[in-house]
Amino acid sequence: MCNCDNTYIPIPMKVEKILIENPDRSLRTYDLSFVNEEDREKFTYMPGQFCEFSILGKGESPFGIASSPTEEGLKFTVSRTGSVTNEIHYLEEGDIVGIRGPMGNWYPLEKLVGKDVVIVGGGFAFTTLRSMIVYMLENRDDYGKITVIYGARHPDLFIFKEELKEWDKRDDIILHLTVDKPVKGWNKLCGFVPTITKDVKPDPTSWCIVCGPPIMIKFTLPVLLEIGFAHNKIYTSLERRMKCGIGKCGRCGIGSKYVCIDGPVFSYEELKTIPDAF
Amino acid sequence: MIKIKKTELNKFIDFLMKDYDVYSPADVGKKAAFKKINSAFEIRHDLTNTHLSPKDVFFPQSEVIFKYSEDGLNVPNRDEKPIAVWGMRNCDTSSLMMLNKVFGEAHQMPDKEMYKDPYWKMKYDNCLIFNQACNEPLSTCFCNWFDGSPFAKKGSDVFVVDTGDHYILEGISDKGKTFLTNYKKGEGTTKDDEEKIAELKKTAESYMPDVVKIKPLYDKMNKIWDEPIWEEISAKCINCGACTFVCPTCHCFDVSDEGKGKKGKRIRLWDSCMFQIFTREASGHNPRGLSTQRVRQRIMHKYNYFMDNYEQHLCTGCGRCVQVCPVNLDIREVIKQILDYKSIKNEDN
Numbered sequence: 001m002c003n004c005d006n007t008y009i010p011i012p013m014k015v016e017k018i019l020i021e022n023p024d025r026s027l028r029t030y031d032l033s034f035v036n037e038e039d040r041e042k043f044t045y046m047p048g049q050f051c052e053f054s055i056l057g058k059g060e061s062p063f064g065i066a067s068s069p070t071e072e073g074l075k076f077t078v079s080r081t082g083s084v085t086n087e088i089h090y091l092e093e094g095d096i097v098g099i100r101g102p103m104g105n106w107y108p109l110e111k112l113v114g115k116d117v118v119i120v121g122g123g124f125a126f127t128t129l130r131s132m133i134v135y136m137l138e139n140r141d142d143y144g145k146i147t148v149i150y151g152a153r154h155p156d157l158f159i160f161k162e163e164l165k166e167w168d169k170r171d172d173i174i175l176h177l178t179v180d181k182p183v184k185g186w187n188k189l190c191g192f193v194p195t196i197t198k199d200v201k202p203d204p205t206s207w208c209i210v211c212g213p214p215i216m217i218k219f220t221l222p223v224l225l226e227i228g229f230a231h232n233k234i235y236t237s238l239e240r241r242m243k244c245g246i247g248k249c250g251r252c253g254i255g256s257k258y259v260c261i262d263g264p265v266f267s268y269e270e271l272k273t274i275p276d277a278f
Numbered sequence: 279m280i281k282i283k284k285t286e287l288n289k290f291i292d293f294l295m296k297d298y299d300v301y302s303p304a305d306v307g308k309k310a311a312f313k314k315i316n317s318a319f320e321i322r323h324d325l326t327n328t329h330l331s332p333k334d335v336f337f338p339q340s341e342v343i344f345k346y347s348e349d350g351l352n353v354p355n356r357d358e359k360p361i362a363v364w365g366m367r368n369c370d371t372s373s374l375m376m377l378n379k380v381f382g383e384a385h386q387m388p389d390k391e392m393y394k395d396p397y398w399k400m401k402y403d404n405c406l407i408f409n410q411a412c413n414e415p416l417s418t419c420f421c422n423w424f425d426g427s428p429f430a431k432k433g434s435d436v437f438v439v440d441t442g443d444h445y446i447l448e449g450i451s452d453k454g455k456t457f458l459t460n461y462k463k464g465e466g467t468t469k470d471d472e473e474k475i476a477e478l479k480k481t482a483e484s485y486m487p488d489v490v491k492i493k494p495l496y497d498k499m500n501k502i503w504d505e506p507i508w509e510e511i512s513a514k515c516i517n518c519g520a521c522t523f524v525c526p527t528c529h530c531f532d533v534s535d536e537g538k539g540k541k542g543k544r545i546r547l548w549d550s551c552m553f554q555i556f557t558r559e560a561s562g563h564n565p566r567g568l569s570t571q572r573v574r575q576r577i578m579h580k581y582n583y584f585m586d587n588y589e590q591h592l593c594t595g596c597g598r599c600v601q602v603c604p605v606n607l608d609i610r611e612v613i614k615q616i617l618d619y620k621s622i623k624n625e626d627n
Contacts, residue, residue, distance in 0.1 A: 007392045008343045008533075008544075009351060056346045056544075057537040061560075082560030214563060241559050243533040246393050248380055249549070250530030251557055253579065254565075256586035261393070275503045275574065276565050 007246050010054040010098025011039040015091050016073065022156045026080045027124055028089060029066065029159065033073040035096065043102065045069055046109065047131035048237060048265045051101030052245050053078070058087040062242045064264070065102065066127035066160075068134035074099065077127050077159050103245045104264045107132050107209055108235060116144035118202040120220055122151045122193050122212025128237055129211050130160050133173070140172060147202055151178040151193040151216070155186050176200055194219040197227075204228035211237040217278050221268060234268040238278065280464030281444045281471060288318035290445075291364065293461055298362035298406060301335050303328045312363060321365060323440075326416050327596055331526030332363060332370050333377060336401045343397070343533065345543045360404035364438075369421045369596035371409045371433030373526035378402060379588050380529060397546075406453060409434035413478050415485045418597030420610055422489050426595055428482035429475075441474045490614060492581070492591070498616055499582040503574065507619050511612055512573035514605045519550035521599035521609075522576070527592045530556070551575050577612060 013032040021027035034040035045065060053076060054060035061084040067075035080089045091097065109132070117136065121129045129150075136143050148167070152158045158177065168175050178189035178196045189196055193216050202208065204227050210220055217236055224234055240252035240259040252259035255274035257266075271277045282290050294300050303322040304313040310322050311330035322328075345352040382402055384393035412419070412428035421427065431437045435454030439446045446467055449455030458464070522528040532549040536542055549556060552572055558564040566572050584592035593609070600608050 005392045005394075006353065006396045008396075009353065057535050057539075057542050059533070059535045059544075085560065214565075239559070240565065241557050243531065243546075246395075247384075248395060248529070248531070249533070249546075250551060250579075251549070253575070253583070255578075256583035275578070276571055 010100045015095045021159045029077045045102035046106035047135045048106035049102040054098030055087045064128035068131045070138040116206035118208040119148045120210045122216040125212045146173045149176045153180045194223045207233045232269040237264045279448045279467045281446045291318035299359045302364040340547045343544045347541045356400045362406040364408045368430040369594040372594040407435045410438040418600040421595035422486045424595045429479040508574045512570045517552045519552040520602045522550040524598040
């Protein structure tokens with residue numbers, strides 16, 4: 001074997017805590033801790049990066065890191081969708097799982113210093129956005145106004161509900177929560193994310209980070225352009241089926257870029273010329 | 279440069295086997311592919327191109343990444359001898375150089391060791407390549423479109439010419455030169471041999487098709503990626519993926535676990551961008567759900583995307599995809615079709 005690192009080998013992590021996020025139990029958040037001290041020291045990441053979450057015998061799937069580098073361990077929120085996520089949902093506290101990463105690039109936090117930031121998110125894609133918000137709140141003086149627009153199909157389907165409540169109480173972050181259709185007892189906004197974005201009409205001189213299901217991204221981008229955001233100040237994080245995570249296996253290719261190594265974070269400037277990017 | 283009698287090839291191969299695991303064109307079922315051989319008598323000499331490409335030697339169709347059990351992970355190591363490949367052709371040596379950029383050099387990420395592929399490197403890094411000149415190129419060959427030629431030496435450690443009764447061996451890399459120096463049983467070459475090689479080269483080159491200048495292809499493709507030409511090109515493709523499996527440069531793979539309980543293995547397997555499931559996500563969303571999108575992906579990857587990342591085309595003109603396609607979707611015709619296509623956008627075409 002060559003002397004280079006073998007990136008295909010997962011590191012072991014222990015499931016410390018599992019939080020069931022919603023009544024239908026389809027979304028769960030996992031807090032993981034490093035089993036080996038040297039892995040913990042080596043693992044440095046930024047908000048927006050992702051990992052391959054591995055269950056031996058079942059396979060691995062990519063998930064955005066929901067924790068912030070300012071926190072201990074790693075956090076992932078997993079929706080029960082396919083065979084690997086099914087298996088992840090069977091995990092219990094104390095189980096050992098495999099993690100490969102961190103992979104990919106991150107949100108342009110360096111460029112956002114001193115700037116107003118608008119965050120637009122949808123559904124359970126809010127994971128890396130949580131990472132980013134926690135990171136910015138931890139370094140609050142580095143950033144200007146923070147506005148968050150977050151939509152879910154139903155109030156139950158928001159993730160990190162406790163934190164959303166806390167953020168809502170703060171005056172240094174403005175939160176617009178919306179659901180698709182009116183629901184009894186829901187006294188916040190109602191409507192799809194693109195429509196709400198149009199209503200909120202964020203200041204187009206700020207920087208905007210959009211992350212959500214492809215259809216949400218597709219319909220939110222024109223709204224942001226209409227409001228007048230510059231193409232190079234809109235960033236989004238893409239999701240693709242992935243295997244290797246290191247730019248070789250070919251499936252996450254969009255144009256000449258690979259979502260796993262050139263992304264997952266791309267500016268609209270980069271994406272607008274790429275076939276089938278969203 | 280040395281020459282060996284064909285009748286003594288077995289001695290040469292035996293000498294090679296002392297230090298190397300030797301692979302060569304050989305029978306694999308009803309087809310010919312590169313396979314580990316135990317003697318020179320297994321070598322197939324009657325083919326210009328094997329049915330399957332030699333990428334399998336360094337990037338096997340299936341390969342264990344690790345085994346796992348209650349004792350932990352077990353990563354396979356290669357403690358056999360280094361690999362030597364006899365009877366490779368220039369289109370294939372070129373393809374290995376391309377694959378090495380992806381797997382071995384991590385060209386896109388030169389500073390990052392984590393992007394190198396250890397499974398490729400443990401086989402490729404110390405290999406010895408015998409690149410044999412093509413005396414009789416096939417009607418499907420078009421390596422001359424990609425700076426190749428039947429007698430090109432690029433990517434060889436040793437360049438081999440079949441002159442009828444003899445093989446003439448020329449050391450190209452230092453590794454190749456050293457190996458030939460150590461083989462004491464070769465004869466010296468004469469002026470007649472050189473003349474013979476020149477004559478064979480001239481004949482071989484006369485078999486090649488007219489060169490199509492593919493340089494404009496890159497810009498053209500950038501301009502027309504969203505135009506209806508892709509529907510025309512892909513109309514008859516049945517997405518069988520045969521082209522991607524025989525292609526010496528296609529390298530997409532799947533990673534999959536096989537096991538029961540606490541024991542099993544993680545393996546990687548060739549995959550194909552032609553398959554719908556290749557990009558289909560668990561949610562059902564598929565960014566390349568249409569055949570047209572997948573055919574465009576393959577052609578664009580070969581002649582445009584790879585250029586962006588590695589400044590060359592991901593095709594060597596070996597012609598295997600032309601031979602194997604069940605609906606006669608000829609990549610040479612596709613290239614010409616794109617070059618001749620008039621963009622529907624009102625720009626200068």
